[in-house]
Amino acid sequence: MTAPSRPIILTAAPVAFAADGSVDLAASRRILEFIAASGTDGAFVLGTTGEFPSLTEQERHDLARLSLEVLRGKRVVVHVGAPSAFQVRALIADARELGATSVAVLTPYYLPAGDEAIVEFFRSATAEADGLDVYAYLFTDRTGNAVGPELLGRIAALPSVVGAKISGESLDAVAAYRDAVPAGFRIFTGGDRDIAQVTARGLDGVVSGVASVLPKPFVAAADAVAAGDAAAVSRAQDGVDAAVDAVRGDPERMKVGLALQGVEAGTSRMALDPVDAAGRAELERAVAAHG
16 A cells, blocks of 8 residues: 555654653643644654653553543554563553554563564564554664564564554665555654655654644645645755754753743653753744744
């Protein structure tokens, strides 16, 4: 199956935390409401941008429920990644009970895993996923465990696995997976800048944290690609590049960028550098131009 002519934009949603580190559900709702009204196609929730390693199982439950409520009618992929298939199965069961239809499973992480262990991990994890769409989430820089095209082809043959999100790789590297997976298998890149090029390379779209803060240039780029308007694509790409340069995929910068647009988005729980005066000025310029 050929990828759609208009790239799909899934925002990688941040989670808001209060100053004491507790989850701020009210501020998280404000972020999700901003995403819902942004013109993007939906969200990838509780992933890297959502600081998932810092969340308890109960917090993941509460935030998944909130996301599915606020983003009703949008595409929502609930990330259920965890170090063990035992944990993943419990998170999948919870996501199903909450009404999720799509989940993403990160490769095992922290301890090294070979190809056979990775396939068995996905086989065991997805045994719980009957009736759900499962996306494999590949992010070698974060997990330490690489999944190449041939191995993804084996994972793609498992029941319920319908697609993949591939982060930290060049567009050429992500596109190389296409020939290893079945027709109709959906592939998303985590490369925000690549929004205007993905469908030409046989990919389905992007999962973008930057688009959760500055969605307009991403939506403009997707619309321009669908219209076949090269000049509009070029203009939109300039905006995408400026947004990516300002936000840098950093959850702290995302929250400052949202606050600059009147969306009080709390702070982060994980160890992230605060946004300094120069960074704030950069975000102010980006918001003025593209917010």
